[in-house]
Amino acid sequence: MSKAFISQVIQDSASLTGTAANRAATDLITAIVKELKKTGKFTLPSFGTFSVRKxxxxxxxxxRTGEPIKVKAGKTVRFKASPTLKKAV
Structure with missing residues (x-):
């Protein structure tokens, strides 16, 4: 799924212009990222949960070389599908 796909779905369902739908998709993605940074978790009911893990x-x-390297500690985003999504797929 891409941002363009999300914009197209918003445009079709809300009868918006392409520019307005693109702005709405950008705002949606920004809000999700802010929530993940703030609380470390974001849930879309009937879809699943995104969580930040260290x-x-x-x-x-x-x-390429087989040479050992050190990988720094960091954060990653995990996704767990809801039972509703699992049944639908």
Whole structure:
């Protein structure tokens, strides 16, 4: 799914112009990111839950050279599908 797809769905369902639908899609994505930064969790009922998880520092391998490298600790976003979505798919 892309931002263009989201914009098209908003445009078709709300009878908006392309510019207004694109702005609405941008605002939606921005709101989701803000909520993830603020609380670390975002739930769309009947769809699923996005959550932020911390990752530990670890050792990895450079795929080109096979040389060991250090991967820094960081954060990643995880998604867990709701039972409703699982049944629908």
């Amino acid at each position: 990752t530990k520092a670890r050792k990895g391998l450079n795929p």
